[in-house]
Amino acid sequence: MKITGKIELDSVADVVCDVCLCSTRGNNDGLEFATLQTHWGYGTMHDGERYEIHLCESCFILAVSNLKQERRIQNLFSDDEGVSSQSADDGFGLVAKDDYFRDNAEI
Numbered sequence: 001m002k003i004t005g006k007i008e009l010d011s012v013a014d015v016v017c018d019v020c021l022c023s024t025r026g027n028n029d030g031l032e033f034a035t036l037q038t039h040w041g042y043g044t045m046h047d048g049e050r051y052e053i054h055l056c057e058s059c060f061i062l063a064v065s066n067l068k069q070e071r072r073i074q075n076l077f078s079d080d081e082g083v084s085s086q087s088a089d090d091g092f093g094l095v096a097k098d099d100y101f102r103d104n105a106e107i
Contacts, residue, residue, distance in 0.1 A: 017056035019063075024056050034060040068092050 015024045015033045024033035036053040040046040055063060071092070096104050 015054050017059050018053045019055060019059040022056055024054065032057060036063070064093060 012031070015031050016022065017024060017033065024031050026032040034055045034057075036055065037051060039050045040048065098104075
């Protein structure tokens with residue numbers, strides 16, 4: 001026996017970039033965004049705080065560029081050969097390339 005009825009569901013209609021406030025809706029009508037999140041644990045300066053920041057592609061690339069620059073500055077006069085010899089474009093944070101369907105994801 002089928003029982004039918006109307007069910008109200010909440011779903012994500014759009015995700016807006018927290019930096020530039022633009023929609024992250026892509027050309028294929030899908031949502032294309034990055035999420036920067038944290039949950040600080042016991043004993044940290046920000047104990048119990050949670051953050052979740054949504055970024056469009058442009059703002060994400062800008063954030064990564066800023067983090068790379070900060071790493072270069074922090075290690076500018078480092079004596080550690082492993083750190084000082086790292087290139088600014090060494091794939092900082094990159095875990096996969098040409099993985100269009102997420103079939104090469106590392107677990």
